[in-house]
Amino acid sequence: MNAMDFVEIDGSYLEGGGQALRNALSLSCILGKPVRVIKIRANRPKPGLSHQHLHGLNLLRDIANADVVGNALLSTEVEFTPRSILGSTYRVDTHTAASITLIYQMALPVLLFAGRPSRLSVSGGTNVAFAPPVEYMEQVLLPNLKRFGAGFDLQIQQHGFYPRGKGSCQLDVQPVGKLVAGQFLEFGRLQTVSGVAFCAGRLPRSLALDMQQTAQREIHRLWPGQQCRIEAVKLQPEKARDNGAGILMTAHTSGGCVLGSATLGEKRVDGHVLGSEASCQLSEYVRKETCVDAHMQDQLIIYMALAVGCSKMRTGPLTKHTRTAIHVAEQMTGVQFDVEVEPSGQTLVTCEGLGQLNRML
Ligand SMILES: Nc1ncnc2c1ncn2[C@@H]1O[C@H](COP(=O)(O)OP(=O)(O)OP(=O)(O)O)[C@@H](O)[C@H]1O
Numbered sequence: 001m002n003a004m005d006f007v008e009i010d011g012s013y014l015e016g017g018g019q020a021l022r023n024a025l026s027l028s029c030i031l032g033k034p035v036r037v038i039k040i041r042a043n044r045p046k047p048g049l050s051h052q053h054l055h056g057l058n059l060l061r062d063i064a065n066a067d068v069v070g071n072a073l074l075s076t077e078v079e080f081t082p083r084s085i086l087g088s089t090y091r092v093d094t095h096t097a098a099s100i101t102l103i104y105q106m107a108l109p110v111l112l113f114a115g116r117p118s119r120l121s122v123s124g125g126t127n128v129a130f131a132p133p134v135e136y137m138e139q140v141l142l143p144n145l146k147r148f149g150a151g152f153d154l155q156i157q158q159h160g161f162y163p164r165g166k167g168s169c170q171l172d173v174q175p176v177g178k179l180v181a182g183q184f185l186e187f188g189r190l191q192t193v194s195g196v197a198f199c200a201g202r203l204p205r206s207l208a209l210d211m212q213q214t215a216q217r218e219i220h221r222l223w224p225g226q227q228c229r230i231e232a233v234k235l236q237p238e239k240a241r242d243n244g245a246g247i248l249m250t251a252h253t254s255g256g257c258v259l260g261s262a263t264l265g266e267k268r269v270d271g272h273v274l275g276s277e278a279s280c281q282l283s284e285y286v287r288k289e290t291c292v293d294a295h296m297q298d299q300l301i302i303y304m305a306l307a308v309g310c311s312k313m314r315t316g317p318l319t320k321h322t323r324t325a326i327h328v329a330e331q332m333t334g335v336q337f338d339v340e341v342e343p344s345g346q347t348l349v350t351c352e353g354l355g356q357l358n359r360m361l
Pocket residue numbers: 015016017018019020041044050052102129130131132133136262263294295296298299321
């Protein structure tokens with residue numbers, strides 16, 4: 001391959017984490033454009049490919065029947081030349097606590113552009129730091145993605161936490177002919193607040209109850225009479241072998257917005273703190289009438305870039321992850337994102353999408 005034929009993405013730009021790599025590779029497969037990613041995860045303490053990125057890269061190699069150079073742990077440069085998109089059954093066992101949802105983040109957009117349905121089973125971490133918890137993927141990403149005319153079915157077979165992982169999930173994806181433009185502009189009124197507080201392993205059920213009670217109390221303090229139902233769950237050993245705890249809260253609004261806020265128990269776990277952090281974050285989104293939460297922002301950029309028509313999202317200040325995703329999407333697809341801070345303080349992100357059609361159907 002001639003050096004000129006690769007789109008070159010600088011992985012150190014802005015956030016300098018794994019997301020630039022994930023987005024660049026997904027878009028490479030969908031567009032059929034070879035990509036070279038340099039300075040991978042340059043801003044992380046241990047730069048280069050970690051397990052999650054390497055497993056994701058090798059998975060996309062298989063899905064796209066791609067030629068790959070640089071697919072080794074800690075590699076800081078990768079060349080990826082895709083051929084097609086093969087809808088099929090795939091299995092990835094990370095043997096670590098590598099984030100299952102981040103591997104899905106890489107593969108999902110690609111499998112939406114396959115010629116037939118796919119099933120992707122991954123084992124690793126379901127709830128790990130700096131990644132979407134599986135519950136967030138199911139309860140927040142899915143309804144937001146439906147606005148683009150796409151979806152998936154996610155089965156959580158077993159939860160897995162740092163350091164051993166051992167979680168497993170199955171993702172079923174039906175391809176689409178195209179993505180339609182998503183509009184996230186009208187907050188409307190807050191309708192429901194719900195969620196799940198869980199703990200597993202040797203952690204007592206009272207921990208889940210602490211998270212539940214504090215989260216519900218905070219919502220009721222701010223919006224007396226507001227419906228708020230947080231389920232408190234102690235996961236059974238066959239559903240989670242190790243210690244782990246976390247809470248996901250979601251808010252649904254009459255404008256069709258679905259916002260999420262998740263916290264995860266680390267070494268020292270205080271249920272009241274986890275519940276309070278999750279509810280404060282969610283309350284902040286609701287108070288500001290944000291249509292897309294701070295983590296969903298960056299995850300929607302790739303879909304906005306590919307859709308047919310003009311997508312718009314009204315959100316809070318853009319995160320570095322989002323600005324990085326925009327930069328990568330612009331370089332890979334040639335589309336332009338327009339970012340405008342409105343008098344209300346909200347940020348409006350607009351993109352006339354590429355209108356990518358599924359070339360495998
Ligand atoms: N609590 C959370 N809820 C939902 N999504 C989250 C949460 N925390 C992180 N994410 C998402 O996980 C992704 C993490 O991207 P990032 O580039 O940091 O990935 P990474 O591969 O873990 O990189 P690195 O290992 O280099 O930090 C982003 O899409 C971010 O929005």
